[in-house]
Amino acid sequence: MKIYRLLISAFIPFFLLILFASILTTKSYLLVSKGLYASHDDVVFDHDYAIDRIAGYLNYRYDNLDFGVDELDDTIMMRQTEIDHMVDVKNLYTSLRIAAGLSLILGVGLSYIIYKKNKEEFYKTFKNLYLAPMAFTLFLGTFFIIDFNKAFTAFHQLLFTNDDWILYSTDVLIILLPINFWLVSASIILVLFSLSLGLIYYLNEKIIMKRLS
Numbered sequence: 712m713k714i715y716r717l718l719i720s721a722f723i724p725f726f727l728l729i730l731f732a733s734i735l736t737t738k739s740y741l742l743v744s745k746g747l748y749a750s751h752d753d754v755v756f757d758h759d760y761a762i763d764r765i766a767g768y769l770n771y772r773y774d775n776l777d778f779g780v781d782e783l784d785d786t787i788m789m790r791q792t793e794i795d796h797m798v799d800v801k802n803l804y805t806s807l808r809i810a811a812g813l814s815l816i817l818g819v820g821l822s823y824i825i826y827k828k829n830k831e832e833f834y835k836t837f838k839n840l841y842l843a844p845m846a847f848t849l850f851l852g853t854f855f856i857i858d859f860n861k862a863f864t865a866f867h868q869l870l871f872t873n874d875d876w877i878l879y880s881t882d883v884l885i886i887l888l889p890i891n892f893w894l895v896s897a898s899i900i901l902v903l904f905s906l907s908l909g910l911i912y913y914l915n916e917k918i919i920m921k922r923l924s
Contacts, residue, residue, distance in 0.1 A: 715821045716836045722818030724844040724908070729811035731903040735896050736804060738766040741887075750889040753881075756780035756788060761887060769801055789883050796875035796884070803870060834923055837915040841908040848901050855901075859894050 734740050741762045745751065751758070760781055767773040776794050779786045789797075826833040854862045867876045878885050 715825055716832070719818050719821050719825070719836055720840055720843060722814040722821070723840060723911075724904075726811045726815040726818060727907050728844075728900070728904055729807050729814075731900045731907070733804075733808065734900070734903075736766060736769040738763055741766055744892055744895075748889050748891055750880075750886045753886050756883070757782070758887070761788075761883060765797070765884075765887070768797065769804055790879075792875050793878060793882050793884050795873075796871075796878070799871055799873070799875060830919065831923060834915060834919045837911055837919065840915075841912055844908055845905065848905055851897075852901055855894065855897055859897075860890065863890065863893060 742759065745758055745762075757780060761778070764773060764776060764778045768776050776789055776797055777787050778784075779788050822833065822836070825836060851862070880886075
């Protein structure tokens with residue numbers, strides 16, 4: 712039973728983290744930031760069209776990033792290095808989504824087994840579910856506050872095996888999604904992640920605890 716508790720404590724938080732991180736790949740979220748960053752003053756292309764193509768590529772609506780400054784332009788606006796990096800990002804994103812889906816299935820399945828066998832164990836599992844994830848959140852949050860640029864670099868060095876992520880300030884991806892965009896986005900993800908853990912704790916106390924009384 713202990714191994715089940717440990718697995719649930721890993722699977723459920725991982726799913727939630729990837730769920731909230733996936734917001735970054737939606738067209739709606741990317742468009743919300745339009746005009747909020749200084750680099751957006753350098754946009755000389757159709758901002759909404761570029762966002763649609765990038766978000767669409769990450770979400771499998773488009774097969775490539777061969778787009779120009781607008782829908783009528785047949786040239787390719789992004790450098791090959793940018794495109795190569797986005798291929799890596801899409802592959803990583805796909806792997807994480809699959810892993811998150813499996814984590815949800817396994818986490819829910821194991822939770823059901825524990826609930827049926829021992830409701831008190833179920834309660835204890837979700838009572839302590841937030842401990843390790845919150846420590847992780849505090850660590851990342853502190854890292855971001857102290858030196859987000861270093862954290863951003865470490866993240867890319869950890870997840871990518873090449874230097875394609877090192878782009879020019881004039882590249883489309885950097886103009887659309889500058890470093891401050893990622894700082895704000897990372898903060899939002901951590902806040903949502905923390906709130907979801909708090910909600911799980913609250914529901915566990917309100918619902919499961921009552922059934923044990």
